[in-house]
Amino acid sequence: MFMNICEKWKTFGAALAALFIASSGGIHAQETSKYPTPEPGILYNRDGVDVFDSGYGSGMAQHPTESDLFYLMTDRGPNFNGAESGIKVFPVPAFAPRIGLYRLVGEELVQESIITIKDSAGNDISGLPNPEGAGSTGETAQDLGGHVLEPDLEGLDPEGLVAMEDGTFWISDEYGPHILHINADGSTIER
Template sequence: MKTLKTLLPFVAILLLYSCHYLDDYTGGPISVPPQLVLEENTQYELPFEVLTTTTEGVEIRNGGYGSGATAHPTKKGEFYAITDRGPNTDFLDGKKFPVASYTPRIGLFAVTAEGNIILKKEILLKDPHGNPISGIPNPEGKGATGEIPYDIDGNQLPFDDFGLDAEGIVALHDGTFWISDEYGPHIVHYSEDGIELERISPIGINEGNRGRKIPAVFGKRRPNRGMEGLGITPDESTLVGIMQSTMYNPVRIRTDLTRILFFDLQTGTTKQFLYRQEDANLSNSEIVGLSNTEFLVIERDGKFSGSGPVQKHIYKIDVSNATDVSAANDNEEFGLLINEKTLEESSWEELEAAGIQPVSKVLVTDLVNKTGYPHDKLEGIWLIDNHTLGCINDDDFAVTDEDDNGIIEQKILPGTTPTIDASSLYMIKANF
């Protein structure tokens, strides 16, 4: 009996801890820490619904979650994932949007005790007046990329001042979100209900009346390769955005140099650092803060496994000894110049001679070697704990346009058995 009395306090503690995950006190679905129920290196599909089916029988799914991901700041079994601008294909001098009214959105997902991924909530993104936005490109002067929008029949669509091609997401403890995109590129602050609070851009747009902006050089981003990843330092003081690929600064240049932006949320001051990719034309798809100086970065190609050498890498980077390459004048169109050349025009040898060092980087994990990763677009990292990642792909709403002719096709994974690509979670153990 004495032994039982001794154990009772510990049993009570265990029961109390367990109840936190057995009941969320709202009558909603149960969520648990993924480490308790998910198998490592295993595919778990995110739920979806069919938006519409084309006359050719192609399913357009919603779906689409995986352009970016972030941990719920307080609930360990839950995470947020974001869609991009919606289903689209290349067409003429722009993009065809088969569901032109689609609104980019945030999904709140949970892992259940049974090891399933469930969608608990959708948050549609809205303009400052509370009206749902679209993923249609911005007009000139508002963040235009030069892409002309068309509907499914090939008719030109009107531009959207508040349109967003969302790619990176941060969830704060106050319930609000910061999102980066590929148009402006914009960094936009949204309320917990998805209403725009502030929009910051390199072209002087500032919805929110705070007069803050991104350095003008970021306006040189390539169409569809803008600020692909967005993270935040653990103290929530500084947003950290990473450009997907080399910017066209001043012309169409494709090298292995990309930029990282630090944006102090209190002061609006910025810093810039250089990141050196393993090869030209790769994509940096996500950045996640580990400390105020260390981050995880996705660096990938756009290939499916089995189509030759494939890269789906996650690196740990450190900016401690990297050079801040901010221009003396933040409004300078081309940014810092070296020997009258932009940084994108300069070789790494020239940059080193000028005393410029990129961030240091070390490989954390190779998802193809670890999991056989079948998807083309690794785009989201969810930091589960200090040694565990949730990795999510973008399934492009299950559609593609392989011939760049505007004809919508089903996005099928390579293999002997035809399988429609689906946004999926993989739990990965790694040392970082």
């Protein structure tokens, strides 16, 4: 069944690309616009260094019925390369990826709400890497003190976002061959 779904997505992707190229008369550069967003709040501070609560843009989807509403999704959360190869430092290990609902007002995106992504039991999902064999990136997660953080089977590195008319979302995950289907409140329906 999984291979059948993959084949359908591959066919859909090829058809979509062909449709885009055919409808545009080829591939051309398009003008871009900048839409300012509000200043982010501080998520965490350590020794005078602020970690900001921002980073919406890992995925984006237009609201299915309202053209001035957009969903923007965070990545897995703040992280940076450690001193050794394969180490990722997570200054806020409890960060839960989120989806922000933004309205385009004039030339500004105004955040209206935030949906925190949760597991099927309603617990916040972390952005920590999955364990080996479950779509692992091979990264070792550490906190700011250099302590190894346990891999998280439910950990999520969200990248792609689709907003459905029924209020649910589909999210692709960079950690492995995972696709999440979540409710409007952020709870996982299936993975």
